[in-house]
Amino acid sequence: MNRRSGTGYTGVPSWVYVIAAAGSLFILLPLVAMVAKVNWPQFIPLITSESSLTALGLSLRTSAASTALCVVLGVPLALVLARQPFPGQRLLRAFVLLPLVLPPVVGGIALLYTFGRQGLLGKSLEVAGIQIAFSTTAVVLAQTFVALPFLVVSLEGALRTAGSKYDAVAATLGARPTTVLRRVTLPLVLPGLASGAVLSFARSLGEFGATLTFAGSLQGVTRTLPLEIYLQRETDADAAVALSLLLVAVAVAVVGLSYGRRRSSAPVKEQL
Amino acid sequence: MTFDLTASLPARNFEMSLSLGPSETLAILGPNGAGKSTLLGVISGLLRPESGSARLGGRELFTLDGGTRRWSAPHLRGTALLAQEALLFPHLNVLDNVAFGPRSTGASRTEAREVARHWLDEVDALALANRKPAQLSGGQAQRVAVARALAAEPELLLLDEPMAALDIHTAPLLRRVLKRVLADRKAIIVTHDVLDAYMLADRVIVVESGRIVEEGPTRQVLERPRSHFAAGLAGLNLVAGTLGQEGITTPDGRVFAGQHDPDWSLVAGQAGVAAFPPSSVSVFLGDVHGSPRNSFPVTITDLEPHGDQVRVRASSGPSNTLSADITPAASADLGLAPGMEVRFVVKSALVSVYPA
Numbered sequence: 001m002n003r004r005s006g007t008g009y010t011g012v013p014s015w016v017y018v019i020a021a022a023g024s025l026f027i028l029l030p031l032v033a034m035v036a037k038v039n040w041p042q043f044i045p046l047i048t049s050e051s052s053l054t055a056l057g058l059s060l061r062t063s064a065a066s067t068a069l070c071v072v073l074g075v076p077l078a079l080v081l082a083r084q085p086f087p088g089q090r091l092l093r094a095f096v097l098l099p100l101v102l103p104p105v106v107g108g109i110a111l112l113y114t115f116g117r118q119g120l121l122g123k124s125l126e127v128a129g130i131q132i133a134f135s136t137t138a139v140v141l142a143q144t145f146v147a148l149p150f151l152v153v154s155l156e157g158a159l160r161t162a163g164s165k166y167d168a169v170a171a172t173l174g175a176r177p178t179t180v181l182r183r184v185t186l187p188l189v190l191p192g193l194a195s196g197a198v199l200s201f202a203r204s205l206g207e208f209g210a211t212l213t214f215a216g217s218l219q220g221v222t223r224t225l226p227l228e229i230y231l232q233r234e235t236d237a238d239a240a241v242a243l244s245l246l247l248v249a250v251a252v253a254v255v256g257l258s259y260g261r262r263r264s265s266a267p268v269k270e271q272l
Numbered sequence: 273m274t275f276d277l278t279a280s281l282p283a284r285n286f287e288m289s290l291s292l293g294p295s296e297t298l299a300i301l302g303p304n305g306a307g308k309s310t311l312l313g314v315i316s317g318l319l320r321p322e323s324g325s326a327r328l329g330g331r332e333l334f335t336l337d338g339g340t341r342r343w344s345a346p347h348l349r350g351t352a353l354l355a356q357e358a359l360l361f362p363h364l365n366v367l368d369n370v371a372f373g374p375r376s377t378g379a380s381r382t383e384a385r386e387v388a389r390h391w392l393d394e395v396d397a398l399a400l401a402n403r404k405p406a407q408l409s410g411g412q413a414q415r416v417a418v419a420r421a422l423a424a425e426p427e428l429l430l431l432d433e434p435m436a437a438l439d440i441h442t443a444p445l446l447r448r449v450l451k452r453v454l455a456d457r458k459a460i461i462v463t464h465d466v467l468d469a470y471m472l473a474d475r476v477i478v479v480e481s482g483r484i485v486e487e488g489p490t491r492q493v494l495e496r497p498r499s500h501f502a503a504g505l506a507g508l509n510l511v512a513g514t515l516g517q518e519g520i521t522t523p524d525g526r527v528f529a530g531q532h533d534p535d536w537s538l539v540a541g542q543a544g545v546a547a548f549p550p551s552s553v554s555v556f557l558g559d560v561h562g563s564p565r566n567s568f569p570v571t572i573t574d575l576e577p578h579g580d581q582v583r584v585r586a587s588s589g590p591s592n593t594l595s596a597d598i599t600p601a602a603s604a605d606l607g608l609a610p611g612m613e614v615r616f617v618v619k620s621a622l623v624s625v626y627p628a
Contacts, residue, residue: 175376
């Protein structure tokens with residue numbers, strides 16, 4: 001294999017490149033197949049139909065909200081997991097990561113039995129006049145449930161890499177723990193936090209199973225873009241394909257925006 | 273305004289007690305793993321001892337004994353820590369790094385930057401104010417770190433081998449800066465370098481295995497060392513034994529004749545040491561005729577260059593290593609090599625004998 005001059009020894013056998021190429025084709029080919037199937041003359045009308053725009057708007061709004069919620073809940077979780085060891089820390093980490101490997105529909109059922117009308121907290125909330133299941137709030141909660149591990153994992157990694165040396169110096173200079181967190185710890189892990197937030201956003205955007213189970217599919221309230229695509233697939237295949245392409249474009253833009261700027265060590269796992 | 277500390281941390285085999293007068297600089301010397309960094313960690317509040325207490329000025333830093341468990345957090349202690357690495361915050365420029373301390377303790381941005389400029393000027397680094405830490409050399413970064421520590425107005429400044437990561441060309445400038453800024457403040461400096469101790473410290477503590485083994489004014493400790501570590505730093509051979517009229521008698525019965533300090537009144541049988549520079553040692557093959565005093569067989573362990581001399585390291589017993597400095601020509605004439613058995617002869621006029 002001809003390499004550019006000035007590059008060093010990589011130690012990668014040539015056959016690895018062949019399999020890697022097959023691997024990238026495996027990802028790319030379905031996308032190409034989908035693009036080939038798009039009804040281009042009808043593309044714009046299909047994605048600007050009222051139901052499509054409503055679903056897209058709802059998806060973007062709920063994903064933004066769940067990303068914010070992931071940051072609010074995930075930053076403290078990552079800090080607790082990355083700094084001082086404590087009894088039960090490994091167990092806590094295992095539970096936080098559980099949604100990564102759990103089928104989303106199971107997550108949805110679990111949420112239903114927590115926040116649903118007959119659920120663990122739902123009953124008390126019902127008394128207080130708050131109904132969560134099958135509302136837009138439920139969509140945000142479902143998305144947060146599945147997306148939170150992405151933020152925690154990438155931020156915990158960044159925190160461990162940064163270490164606590166700078167935090168210690170800041171403390172001896174007279175900074176209170178909150179000041180250290182705000183002015184030293186978080187600025188140092190900002191790239192990790194940003195890539196974690198982007199991954200969470202992307203995961204929220206693609207969330208389907210937990211949303212359908214816990215929030216249902218009410219147009220304008222809980223029917224996000226993936227749900228709209230699934231619904232359209234039964235009646236209007238062209239619309240489903242066009243919307244899928246739209247979702248791919250949004251996802252590529254979001255991920256590309258953050259990964260294009262700087263390399264990140266965040267692990268990527270995606271499932272729907 | 274003094275500083276007093278007693279602390280023990282059995283998990284790290286650490287037990288020390290020390291105090292510091294107003295505007296006194298104390299140097300902590302000792303081999304790696306002796307507990308020097310543990311000491312700084314305990315003082316700065318980054319490491320919690322099992323028991324002990326510390327007061328700085330009128331304030332209590334911690335009191336940890338049976339019933340009382342009072343522990344003040346690092347940010348409340350007024351003990352800024354300067355480490356081997358400068359550890360400047362990479363996302364802030366030099367000026368804001370130095371302004372960090374005052375800013376964190378309530379100064380406005382403008383006030384904090386004013387203080388920062390003053391201290392940057394003090395360490396000759398005002399010209400670097402707008403740079404990012406990544407654009408500084410090691411020496412510049414460490415000077416900025418000194419300014420940052422001082423800007424926090426610590427009552428006690430802790431320095432953990434601040435010169436260790438610098439090359440021999442940049443260390444002297446930082447040493448001069450430190451000499452100036454440490455002149456009238458309380459500071460504790462951990463160092464490996466005898467020059468730091470001479471230049472910066474009023475008093476020296478030698479620690480080994482988590483205990484203080486020697487303590488005193490810098491000059492006295494380095495000229496009259498009682499521990500092997502201090503003797504090694506001062507470049508002296510040290511032999512321990514009991515004092516007698518002649519000099520020192522080692523536990524294996526060897527006599528080192530030497531000069532008593534006239535100030536000390538000799539008590540026979542008292543523990544004492546004999547110290548002598550490697551340059552006072554001559555190396556002979558085989559038996560020596562004439563005075564048998566201060567002549568003893570040794571086994572060469574190492575030969576290494578030392579300035580324009582050759583340093584011959586040899587062991588005279590299981591745990592006693594002595595050094596001799598001889599010319600390269602003499603070394604070649606004698607055909608010295610590790611493992612050879614030779615005889616060290618020490619001129620008794622150059623051996624100092626004093627109580628341990």
